[in-house]
Amino acid sequence: MTLGIGTPAVGVTLEDISLSFETTEVLKGIDLTVEAGEFFTFLGPSGSGKSTLLRLIAGFGPMPLSGRVLIGNDDVTRLPPWKRNVGMVFQSYALWPHMTVRENVAFGLEERKLPAGEIRRRVDTTLNLVGLLDLAERRPSQLSGGQQQRVALARTIVIEPRVLLLDEPLSNLDANLRIQMRREILELQRKLMLTTIFVTHDQEEANTTSDRIAVLNDGVIQQVGSPIELYDRPVNRFVADFLGSANLIDGVIENADGRTLFRASGDIAIPLHGRDTAAAGGVVTAMFRPQSLSIRDAGDPAVEGAMPLSGRVEHREFLGSLVRYTVMVGGHALLVEDSHQAGHRAYDTGEEVALYLDTEQVRLLTS
Ligand SMILES: Nc1ncnc2c1ncn2[C@@H]1O[C@H](COP(=O)(O)OP(=O)(O)O)[C@@H](O)[C@H]1O
Ligand SMILES: [Mg+2]
Incomplete structure (x- = not known):
């Protein structure tokens, strides 16, 4: 028109x-x-x-x-x-x-x-x-x-x-x-x-x-x-x-026993499923979004297929449709977003929690 x-x-x-x-x-x-x-x-x-x-x-x-x-x-x-x-x-x-x-x-x-x-x-x-x-x-x-x-x-x-x-x-x-x-x-x-x-x-x-x-x-x-x-x-x-919030962790890529890992301080080791391993030995940043982490009670059964991490809740923001946590894991402050429903319990500051990372969602950045 x-x-x-x-x-x-x-x-x-x-x-x-x-x-x-x-x-x-x-x-x-x-x-x-x-x-x-x-x-x-x-x-x-x-x-x-x-x-x-x-x-x-x-x-x-x-x-x-x-x-x-x-x-x-x-x-x-x-x-x-x-x-x-x-x-x-x-x-x-x-x-x-x-x-x-x-x-x-x-x-x-x-x-x-x-x-x-x-x-x-x-x-x-x-x-x-x-x-x-x-x-x-x-x-x-x-x-x-x-x-x-x-x-x-x-x-x-x-x-x-x-x-x-x-x-x-x-x-x-x-x-x-x-x-x-x-x-x-x-x-x-x-x-x-x-x-x-x-x-x-x-x-x-x-x-x-x-x-x-x-x-x-x-x-x-x-x-x-x-x-x-x-x-x-x-x-x-x-x-x-700039586009949304991101977890960004600096580390290195390692090849060990035929597996490729992203390794960072605080005992963080993320399996890379044979994705682009050309950068082995290089310094990279692992990036994943807050919704790629699930948060659970420390004693709850594990989330199938996801990588467990344990941490302590440092900060909590209630945003209505979701709760955004900052959780300290091995010295890294990770952002976690948990969708919210009425009656759903929110974790308190200071609480020990289990996090589960969907490692398929991890992206490696070199700059
Ligand atoms: N007429 C001008 N004289 C000198 N510096 C300018 C002038 N116009 C813009 N700048 C500078 O150019 C840069 C980009 O400005 P601008 O294009 O207005 O940015 P944005 O729109 O992304 O906020 C800034 O550092 C600003 O200070
Ligand atoms: Mg402008």
């Missing part, structure tokens, strides 16, 4: 982009392809370079020191923002306070000197799309935060940009509204088949919306993949830790 004069979705390609502010290198050799029609997210901590990268696609800010930006097949690296036909929504949506909703949304089309009838038709279609037609004559001060956010979106998509860029657009909204708005943005993106690049530091926001995510740290793309790929197969400690 398009608003009427739409062009087919196009992708975005970034080729070897590096950028410095004075002596600080903030983007380092970025190579990336966003597919046409994709909901793509730049995810990373504050200062990792997400906004700088997004602004560079829009054409704001300094030109890349090196590299190219392509929208579809067009090299736009040297084009000013108004010739790129991209739409950008910022964290502060800066609506015109003296204009009505309709006037705010029409503004960009009037600047482009479209005929009045065409403007009216496109504004109506867009307002209808974001559920604001009934509020068209209000001013921004008469709207809730979520409604203002919808006006900002409407104002951007009414232009029919080739690419929609969203820089932390939900961060001014309260928690419930953020969840509702991220769904609405995704529905809108799907309806319009609009190539969208979304910037956030919030992993849940990224996971719930994105077809694919690029994880950024310190101006470098760490990994690109679907939310599940990144969670299940992180390539390094940073990605493992």
